[in-house]
Amino acid sequence: MNAMFNFEPAPPHAEHEIITLAKVSRHFGAVTALAEADLTIRAGRMLSILGHNGAGKSTLIKILAGTLSPSSGSIVIKDEDIAGHYTMRVAYQRGIRCVFQELSLCPNLRVFENTRVLHASLRGLGWRKQAKTLIAGALDLIFPGHGIDVNCLVSSLTLSQRQMVEIARAFTVTDTPVRVMILDEPTSSLDPSAAEQLLSFTRKVRQYGIACVFISHKLREIVDYSDDIVIMRDGHISSVEASQGLSEADLLDRMGMVAAGAQDNIAMPALGHAGQRCVELLSTRDSAMPFYVRPGEVVGLAGLAGQGQRELLLRILAGARGKDRQMRVAGSAVYIAGDRQNEGLFPLWSVGENLTIGLLDKLSRGGLIDLAAERDVAAAWREKLNIRVPSIDDAITGLSGGNQQKVLVARALACEPDVVLLDDPLRGVDVHTKNELYREVRGRLGGGCSFVWFTTENAELAICDRIYVFKEGAITDSFAQHEYSEDRLIRASFHEGGVRVQ
Numbered sequence: 094m095n096a097m098f099n100f101e102p103a104p105p106h107a108e109h110e111i112i113t114l115a116k117v118s119r120h121f122g123a124v125t126a127l128a129e130a131d132l133t134i135r136a137g138r139m140l141s142i143l144g145h146n147g148a149g150k151s152t153l154i155k156i157l158a159g160t161l162s163p164s165s166g167s168i169v170i171k172d173e174d175i176a177g178h179y180t181m182r183v184a185y186q187r188g189i190r191c192v193f194q195e196l197s198l199c200p201n202l203r204v205f206e207n208t209r210v211l212h213a214s215l216r217g218l219g220w221r222k223q224a225k226t227l228i229a230g231a232l233d234l235i236f237p238g239h240g241i242d243v244n245c246l247v248s249s250l251t252l253s254q255r256q257m258v259e260i261a262r263a264f265t266v267t268d269t270p271v272r273v274m275i276l277d278e279p280t281s282s283l284d285p286s287a288a289e290q291l292l293s294f295t296r297k298v299r300q301y302g303i304a305c306v307f308i309s310h311k312l313r314e315i316v317d318y319s320d321d322i323v324i325m326r327d328g329h330i331s332s333v334e335a336s337q338g339l340s341e342a343d344l345l346d347r348m349g350m351v352a353a354g355a356q357d358n359i360a361m362p363a364l365g366h367a368g369q370r371c372v373e374l375l376s377t378r379d380s381a382m383p384f385y386v387r388p389g390e391v392v393g394l395a396g397l398a399g400q401g402q403r404e405l406l407l408r409i410l411a412g413a414r415g416k417d418r419q420m421r422v423a424g425s426a427v428y429i430a431g432d433r434q435n436e437g438l439f440p441l442w443s444v445g446e447n448l449t450i451g452l453l454d455k456l457s458r459g460g461l462i463d464l465a466a467e468r469d470v471a472a473a474w475r476e477k478l479n480i481r482v483p484s485i486d487d488a489i490t491g492l493s494g495g496n497q498q499k500v501l502v503a504r505a506l507a508c509e510p511d512v513v514l515l516d517d518p519l520r521g522v523d524v525h526t527k528n529e530l531y532r533e534v535r536g537r538l539g540g541g542c543s544f545v546w547f548t549t550e551n552a553e554l555a556i557c558d559r560i561y562v563f564k565e566g567a568i569t570d571s572f573a574q575h576e577y578s579e580d581r582l583i584r585a586s587f588h589e590g591g592v593r594v595q
Contacts, residue, residue, distance in 0.1 A: 117166030144325035188272030393557030424511025
């Protein structure tokens with residue numbers, strides 16, 4: 094292991110307790126987000142936390158990371174109860190780091206400058222060289238072949254690259270060694286190759302006594318890489334057990350879902366109208382793989398992240414607004430961002446205001462918004478998509494990530510569009526929430542609404558009628574659902590050449 098991390102091999106018998114939570118609760122007014130949680134984090138083990146969105150996972154890890162204080166209970170580290178003065182600074186001093194699902198990098202700073210934000214000890218004339226060496230070494234060690242220039246602005250990086258930088262920065266050490274690494278949906282923005290690199294790295298660091306707390310909605314990752322699994326439901330820890338011998342079906346059952354119905358038969362028959370095209374790229378030179386979308390069809394955009402899928406979605410959006418003459422779009426189009434914090438949400442607004450912003454022209458009377466009608470629309474969609482929030486007047490930032498994403502989906506669908514463009518919108522969303530949204534998609538197809546869906550999760554391609562695979566801005570393969578195989582997808586994802594769409 095690279096010396097820059099200051100890792101020291103753990104004694105073979107040392108699986109000692111690093112953090113112990115006892116009867117920890119957190120209340121937000123009358124709402125109990127976490128109820129009397131008992132949890133122990135041991136050195137050298139991967140503890141995975143599973144549960145529906147809104148189950149209390151985010152509250153639990155924020156308390157572990159020191160960004161949220163418990164309302165009651167104890168947090169014991171080295172036989173000392175520090176619950177009363179536990180902060181993020183104290184957590185850092187105790188070797189506890191966290192990579193949150195919503196990234197914290199400063200977009201106006203360069204990659205190596207963001208490293209200095211974490212390490213106050215990087216100072217003096219030579220700090221730039223030290224920071225560059227530190228972050229470049231971490232990226233090389235965790236994500237070989239990452240291709241990230243540590244001198245570039247974070248704002249110029251793709252979402253996947255920003256996630257890599259965030260993860261690598263968390264593992265860097267200048268003074269206090271890392272003892273616990275909390276990873277909140279770290280693979281949700283990574284392509285399968287980078288995700289595997291990260292998870293393999295967690296196995297290595299556990300050999301040095303580092304504990305990992307892992308949150309993921311991808312059950313295969315949980316089964317393959319965890320030592321212990323925590324199941325949460327409605328703010329309670331319902332079970333804690335060793336992962337050995339557990340299957341994905343077992344985990345679904347423990348979360349309160351029947352395994353046989355967990356995927357809810359998400360694969361859907363092709364409903365596109367033969368011969369009709371509501372979206373068509375006119376500039377494609379190779380007629381063997383033209384890009385088009387039929388009414389009532391779900392078209393998937395696959396391949397590694399950052400290969401031109403997002404750019405195509407934005408071109409379709411521009412075409413619907415008459416700003417891209419090579420992209421013919423019949424009807425209206427809406428875009429649902431996957432990077433909800435930077436591109437989707439208005440963080441200072443309420444749930445209702447975020448949901449109805451796209452309908453202001455329909456809700457206005459004489460230049461004034463009909464507030465009663467606005468509330469009725471928001472309340473109807475809260476019920477329709479089961480958005481878990483006590484009141485539509487509550488702040489959007491108080492919702493879990495999955496419920497925030499439901500608000501964005503509701504905002505888009507409430508506009509009654511002809512084409513819905515999805516930029517990997519369900520990353521970090523649990524299986525139950527996904528199935529709710531899949532059902533909503535299925536219900537729209539019969540009316541002729543079409544969906545163009547970029548996803549980094551291969552399993553999600555099961556909902557698509559046709560699939561286009563991208564590499565470096567080109568379509569390298571296209572096929573119908575019945576022709577899909579993971580082997581074909583992988584080969585096309587690394588194929589050179591193809592039909593340029595940019």
